[in-house]
Amino acid sequence: MIIELDNVTTLYDGANVPTITNINLKVKRGDFIGVIGPNAVGKTTLLETINGVLKASRGTVKVFGKDASIDGSEIRKKVGYLPQDVSFDEESPFLVRDVVLMGRYGAMGILKSPKQCDYELVFNALSRIGIMHLADRPVGKLSGGELQKVMFARTVAKTPKVMLLDEPFNNLDMGAREELVEILSKIHKDMNLTTLMIIHEIDYLSKINVCNRVVLMRNGTIAEDTTPTKILKSKTLVESFRRDH
């Protein structure tokens, strides 16, 4: 197993109620899991507990066999995490290619400068996502959709073993979403990745044919762990999701 969560509960400092409770999840290499659920059910908390940014209050999280509460930064070197709602000041002194390259910094290790191969990976990622023309643009001057693509290129350029994507289709129009799904599916296969992707809209699940598993979250727990086909066939589940939404 690449990722193993055993009875995991995560409670934020000062909170009385855990955001996620007693989560058991096993993810094997090559899985492409869609994590769906209404707002505030703990989807982002789940991803951040997996990459060790948040420490599980109870239970154990193992990624690549390492304990995420102890080796969080080591795990994050191999995990490409695309957070939602990243923003930059308009005057931020960073070009798009710097932002994408910086995704690789942790994995490069301390006291090591970027080499030719790192720059090549950056330009490959930019070209794959179709945003090569943005390489020398200041990152603070991008539109929401452009920035989302840049952050995705940053995740890809890292050449991770695991991708955690928090609503990657945010700020993208329908055309761009379809394009990104195609790229995402290809990258997942080509790079032999294991991917967990938060999707906000259940209807979108039928449009994207990339997930082999779907985890439906409700009230901080995993309500269903099944296949996309089963979840979409179950009228009760779809209706209850729409109601919660």
Add this chain to the structure above:
Amino acid sequence: MFLPPFLLWGLAGAVLAGISLGLLSVFVTQMKLSSLSFTMSHAAFAGAALGMLINLDDLVFAMAFALIVAAVLGPLADKAKLHVDVVIGALFPLTIALAFLFISFNADALKGGGMLSLIWGSILALTPFKVVLLAVLSIVLGVVVFLFYKEFSALLMNRKLAEYSGIKTWIFYDSILFLTGAAVALSLRLLGGVLIFVLMVTPAAIASQFSYDLKKIMIVAPAVGAIFCLIGFYASYIIDWPVGCTIAIISTLFFLISVFISPKRRKKFSG
């Protein structure tokens, strides 16, 4: 224009302080910690005032106070889950209260102008030993930033994203706070608290008017800091104004000019 030998040490000290504070100004402005310089200056001020009160080396006490504040800031902000700027705001009253408390116990120093030099600086206070310390600090700072440029630049771009990429950001964040404390304490007697505040913001503010490239800003800001100190030092010698005031006025004037001539404010149409 030749300077008397004793003033050359002052000039060397001012240029070195301009370099180190100019480089730190990039961190202070990008991390949105402009109040850091103010609090550090007052911590060093309180330390120096205590040193003067008990007739011991004010530099040692200024350094100790500034470093204590620097060492406390990062962990305290992490513990309190607050932005460092908020913690700085909470600590600032303590530093200024201690400074005034020690001054109130030492009326003689106030009359003699010793305390005033902590606000506006005094070139006469600079000994060759202190210049050497400033040179060591500038070199250490330059080497640390050069060696860990990758980590520092990721930190300055977005601390959370740097954390996600696997960098242990607290080490670099706290080391910048620590080096800032050392730079402020070493520069206090020469430049004074007011000028430290100017030099820890203005050089980066000027450099960033001309580039979107952090590397260029990090090269230009210390150069700008050094040039202001050089020009200000000579100008103060010629017109007989206090060094700190002269450099502060020149820096602010150049900042205003830079805003108006910045290529970033121009609209360019191609084709």
